[in-house]
Amino acid sequence: MEYLGQYKAVYKAKAGCEDILAKSQDGGIVTAMFAYALETGIIDGAIVAGPGAEPYKPEPMIATTVEELFASRGTKYSVSPNLALIKEATRSYGLDKIGIVGTPCQIQAVRKGQLYPVGLRDVPDKIALALGIFCMENFPYQGLFQMVEDHCATKIDNVTKMDIGKGKFSVYTERGVNSQIPLKVTHKYEQPGCHVCLDYVANMADISTGSVGTPDGWSTVFVRSAAGEAAFNKAVEAGWIIAESMDGVKPGLELVEKLATEKITKNQKYLEHRAHKEHAALKPLRNPYT
Amino acid sequence: MSKVVEISPTTRHEGHSKLVLKVNDEGIIERGDWLSITPVRGVEKLAIGKTYEQVPKIASRVCGICPIAHTLAASEAMEASMGVEIPDDAYLLRMILQCGNRLHSHALHDILTLPDLYLPGTDIKVNPFSPEEPVRSVAKRIQTLRMIGQTVGEIVGGEAVHPSNPRVGGMYKNITPRAKAKIYDLAKQGIQLAREQMEFMIALEENYMKRDWAEMCGREVAIPQTLGYHNQGYMAAAPMYGSSSLDANPEWDPARWLEVRPWDWYMGEEEITMDDPAYPVGGTTKAGAKAWPQMQACTGVPLYDGQPVEVGPRARLVKYQNYDRKGAMGLNIARAMEYMDCMYKMIEAVDAIDTSAPVCADVIPQGDGEIGWAANEAPRGSDVHLAKVRNGKVEWFSMLVPTTWNFPVCSRALTGAPWELAEVIVRAYDPCVSCATHMIVLDENNKLVAQKLLE
Numbered sequence: 001m002e003y004l005g006q007y008k009a010v011y012k013a014k015a016g017c018e019d020i021l022a023k024s025q026d027g028g029i030v031t032a033m034f035a036y037a038l039e040t041g042i043i044d045g046a047i048v049a050g051p052g053a054e055p056y057k058p059e060p061m062i063a064t065t066v067e068e069l070f071a072s073r074g075t076k077y078s079v080s081p082n083l084a085l086i087k088e089a090t091r092s093y094g095l096d097k098i099g100i101v102g103t104p105c106q107i108q109a110v111r112k113g114q115l116y117p118v119g120l121r122d123v124p125d126k127i128a129l130a131l132g133i134f135c136m137e138n139f140p141y142q143g144l145f146q147m148v149e150d151h152c153a154t155k156i157d158n159v160t161k162m163d164i165g166k167g168k169f170s171v172y173t174e175r176g177v178n179s180q181i182p183l184k185v186t187h188k189y190e191q192p193g194c195h196v197c198l199d200y201v202a203n204m205a206d207i208s209t210g211s212v213g214t215p216d217g218w219s220t221v222f223v224r225s226a227a228g229e230a231a232f233n234k235a236v237e238a239g240w241i242i243a244e245s246m247d248g249v250k251p252g253l254e255l256v257e258k259l260a261t262e263k264i265t266k267n268q269k270y271l272e273h274r275a276h277k278e279h280a281a282l283k284p285l286r287n288p289y290t
Numbered sequence: 291m292s293k294v295v296e297i298s299p300t301t302r303h304e305g306h307s308k309l310v311l312k313v314n315d316e317g318i319i320e321r322g323d324w325l326s327i328t329p330v331r332g333v334e335k336l337a338i339g340k341t342y343e344q345v346p347k348i349a350s351r352v353c354g355i356c357p358i359a360h361t362l363a364a365s366e367a368m369e370a371s372m373g374v375e376i377p378d379d380a381y382l383l384r385m386i387l388q389c390g391n392r393l394h395s396h397a398l399h400d401i402l403t404l405p406d407l408y409l410p411g412t413d414i415k416v417n418p419f420s421p422e423e424p425v426r427s428v429a430k431r432i433q434t435l436r437m438i439g440q441t442v443g444e445i446v447g448g449e450a451v452h453p454s455n456p457r458v459g460g461m462y463k464n465i466t467p468r469a470k471a472k473i474y475d476l477a478k479q480g481i482q483l484a485r486e487q488m489e490f491m492i493a494l495e496e497n498y499m500k501r502d503w504a505e506m507c508g509r510e511v512a513i514p515q516t517l518g519y520h521n522q523g524y525m526a527a528a529p530m531y532g533s534s535s536l537d538a539n540p541e542w543d544p545a546r547w548l549e550v551r552p553w554d555w556y557m558g559e560e561e562i563t564m565d566d567p568a569y570p571v572g573g574t575t576k577a578g579a580k581a582w583p584q585m586q587a588c589t590g591v592p593l594y595d596g597q598p599v600e601v602g603p604r605a606r607l608v609k610y611q612n613y614d615r616k617g618a619m620g621l622n623i624a625r626a627m628e629y630m631d632c633m634y635k636m637i638e639a640v641d642a643i644d645t646s647a648p649v650c651a652d653v654i655p656q657g658d659g660e661i662g663w664a665a666n667e668a669p670r671g672s673d674v675h676l677a678k679v680r681n682g683k684v685e686w687f688s689m690l691v692p693t694t695w696n697f698p699v700c701s702r703a704l705t706g707a708p709w710e711l712a713e714v715i716v717r718a719y720d721p722c723v724s725c726a727t728h729m730i731v732l733d734e735n736n737k738l739v740a741q742k743l744l745e
Contacts, residue, residue, distance in 0.1 A: 044468065064468065091448050092455065094469025121451075122444060 003260035005203025007222040008229050010253065011243040012214045013236075025075040025161070027219030029209040029241065030101050030131050033231065035066045036240040037099055042231050043128045045089060046099035048072035049080035055156045056148075057141050060085050062093050075133075077162055078141045079191070083109045087119075090126050097128035103135035104199035111204045129231055132202020134210025134220075134256075136164070136263055143189030151186075152179040165211060195270045196288070200260035207232055213256040214249055220256060292320055293564040295709050296575035298327070300716060302402040304355055305723025309716065310560060310581045311709045322704030323557050324697060324716055325587035328727040337687040342368040342458050342657065342679045345687060349675070350452045352689070353725040355398065357452045358391035358443065359668030360675075360689070360725075363532070367675035368458045368684075370535045370662025372655050380460030380649040382639045386473065387447040387456070388531055388666070389636035393480065394439030394450075395669035396603075396625055396632070397432045399720045400491055403622060404428075406504070406714050410497040415505070428490060431483050438480040442636065445469045460650035465643070473640045477633055484629040491626040495619045506710035507568035513708075518618030518715040520703035524605035525594050525695065527665035527672050530635050534664035542665045542674060546595050547690070552587035555598070555698050559584075569710070588727045591698050592690045598698035601671025602719065603628050618703070618718035625720065656682040668692050670720050693719070693726035 014027030020035065021028045030048075037043040050061030050072045058080035063069045082102050089095045100110055107130055114124040139147070148156045152171045161172040168180045202208035206228030213220035221243065223232045235241045246253055271289070276282035298308030306328040312321045333352055337345045346364035350357040362384055369376065404416040409424070418429045440450035445465060447453030455461045465473075503510040526541075527533040533541035559582040567573035575581075591598060599605070604624035607613030613624055657679030665674040671692030678686040696719045704712050 064466075088448075088463070091444055092446075092463040092465045092469055094445050094466055094472040096472075121449070122441075 003257055003264055004201050004222065004253075005199075005208075005224065007208075007224045009223045010246050011221045011223070012218050012246050012249045013209075013221045013241055013243040014218050016239045016242050019070075020073070021217070023070070023073045025073070025163070026211040027209070027214070027217065027221075028073070029207075029219045029221055030133065031069055031073050032240050033129070033131060033207065033235055034063070034069050034099050034101070036235040036238060037129055037231060038064070038066060038069070040234070040238075041097075043097045043099035045093060045095040045097075046101065046129075047082050047085045047089060048101055049076055049082060054141070056144060056159060056162065062089055062095070064093075064095075074161060075163070077139050077164065078144045079138055082106055083113075086110070086113065087121075087123055090122050096126060098126050099129040099131070100127065101131040101133065102202075102205075103133055103138065104202040104204070105135075105197060107132040107202050107204045108199065129227065130204075130206050132205025132208040134201050134208065134212060135197075136200065136259065137190045137194040137197075139186070139189050140191055143186075143191075147181065147186055147189055151181045154179055163211075195267055196274070197267055198264050198271075198289070200263045201256065210256075212259055213246070213252055220246070220253075291315065294560045294562050294581070295564045295566070296562050296579070296581050297569065297709075297713065298575050300324075300713055302405065302713075303717055303721040303723065304353065304725070305721070305727070307716075307721065307723045308575075308581075309704075309712050310557060310583050311704065311712055312557070312560070313564070313709045317708050317710070319704045319707050319709055319712060321557065322701055322707075322709075322712060323583040323587075324701045324704065324712075325552070325556060325583050326589045326697065326723045326727045327586055328588055328723045330588050330727055334687050334689055337684050340684055341682055342372065342677075342684055345677075345684050346456070346458065347452070349689065352691070353722055354451050355395055355722060356391065356668045356670065356673075356725065358387055358447065359666045359673040359692075361453050361456050362388065363664050363666035363668075363673045363675040363689075364677070364687075365456050365458050366532070366534050366664030366666070367662055367677040367687075368657075368679055370664050371660055371677045371679040372458070372657040372662070373536070373660075374459050374651050374654050375536065376460040376651055377648050379464060379644055379647040382643050383446045383461050383465070383649060384456060385531055385639040386636050386643075387443055387453060389632045389639070390439040390442035390446070390450075392439075392530075392628065392669045393484065393632040393636075394436045394443070395720075396629060397435040397439065397487065399625065399669075400432050400487065401429070402720075403717050404494070406717065407494040407498050408501065408504075410493055413505070416494070428487075431487055435480060435483050435487060438476045438483075439632075442473055442476055445473060457650065459654045460648075462650070464645055464647065464649045467645050470640060470643060470645055473636070477637050477640070481630075481633045481637075484633050488626045488629040492623050495622045495626070499617075499619045504711060504714075506708075507566055507570070511708045511710045513711065514706060516617060517707055517711065518621070518703045518718055519616050519706070520600070520699055522597055522699045522702060523594075523599050524608045525599040525601050525672055526606040526609040526667065527674070528667050529606050529610040530631060530667060532664060532666040532672075535662050542663070542672065544661075544663055544676065547592060547674075548596065549590045549592045549690070552589065552591055553584050555591045556583035556587050556701075558582065587697075589694050589697055592695055594695075598702070599695060600699045600719075601692045601695045603669075603671075605671055606667060618715045621718040656680075659685055661686075668725075670722055670725070671695060673725075691722075691725040693722045696721065697726060 015032035034046040045064045049058035052059035058076040158173045172178045206225040208222040274285040349364040350361040443450040448455035659680035663676040674690040676688040
């Protein structure tokens, strides 16, 4: 399964705690894992996408309590530069064991920082738990705002949840109104930088999680590294996470792999296009992978 | 008939310097010049026209051992010029940063100076890289002390080398309660190690003073009783932190300061007439070569009351604690004695910190060209920066760095020592030649092309 990265195990899972699930995007895996890791000392702080100055505009924050973690539940389909805090966490915050959640590109940055710490003194050995979330693409805040306010005709202040799934972008409000738009409408708002990304399920994370593959309210979880496996198994044992086999789950890993393949194939093509081999008149554009 | 011997480059200190020594027939120095041959980077000139935010960050890059001194002195010189008073908790964070840096710097200097010293009661010099005891555990202790100093610096300063947290007006960030607890823990670990290290170093340095000879170039060289004595006096601005022109009672007086060219203070052109290929490692400069300290010295010579003065640990102890030991080992002992102050001040400051208090001034005036200065007591002594800021831009900037003060003093202190031990005297000053080098600009033919215009 080259499109899904290396992993030791894959589960259908959700948080064991109703409080966490109440406002979680899917199965509450990230919140539950970090809460468990904080409570048991696997980490002493987690870099998460907290609430920002405007609704659904994420702002990276360092959570050192479960209450602070709760404030960061839910997907915000916009850019949260979580890596901006990676060094500060070891400085004025005084952390020794850092948890960090991020999209595939952010987990790549974490790993690159660990192996090639340019200006990241004392960071490499302080990353204790890197949780990755599946990511097809992201949007700049202005793009997201336009999708919600113009295309979905919904005031962004009233939105309680946003979701991309089944070919649609959906927004939900507290009063039960929801609107949907087809994903093809959103394409022009995507961050251009997402179009060269060759990672769908956060291949470099200790544990990756996302909604695709499992029913609503559940998450698909890849347990990848030894550190991830140890933490995840203990969290399951302690009841913070309920994990079940993926066997027979619909739509299951097949769909995850299909989407991963689509993303990687499409973006690989775009990378090849940037090389402009077919038009001698066009100079090739930089390729970060070569 | 005196001869001239040159040691170039000198070793086991920061930066690039050399010794030009006029010695008598017994090899005793009659007149010595220790001078910087580090290329001038000209930070003071390139600062002109830049913003007050940038200049302290550039000044920090003058030196990677004591970047804290330059960051803080430059920031505080800007603050003094602009009339910015920083919040108490910002000052406390800077104080902890200062203590952490001094701890690490003194411990690092121990590594540099140990190979000159003997294990008491033996004729064995200390090799800090040796895997043998007792040296191994000393080296480990030194590295642990440095780790503590650097980690504490990282927490309060944002970065151990070139601190990112200080800004004109205070600090960017306060620390969290967890970080405060971490500093306590590190200080608790450090206080015991610092005491052991201080006692160890003083024992070795006192032992050296009692010795009759030291082995150099494969022979026994007599150690004079007065190794490194001089009569230049001392200057210090504080026992631990520093002083600035904003203080009610400033501890430094710009009216007593004057900077002259090396011309007035160094030897003229000399021919090297003696060499010793046995000088470790690689020998001295070959006879027949020329040296011209007046032209080659890459520093200015700052004077206080018309004379070069010694700055550093001993100067601080002399001024504030009536310390009276002279000579090279007297200076080394003073440095060791500062270990405990670093730890106690660090604990006192972290105790006083309110982790939820603001750490940046509410209002930062942009400056009207008034002169301001700040002296930071760097590990090596008073680091005085002077600045004029107008409308947010630096109009004039000057750095009087500890080793710059010490260069001519140490040169005088060489007199009467066997030339083979000149570097032992130099090392006692814990020189930081990158720090010292500024302002005088030479072209490829060593001709003066620019020099400081005194205000």
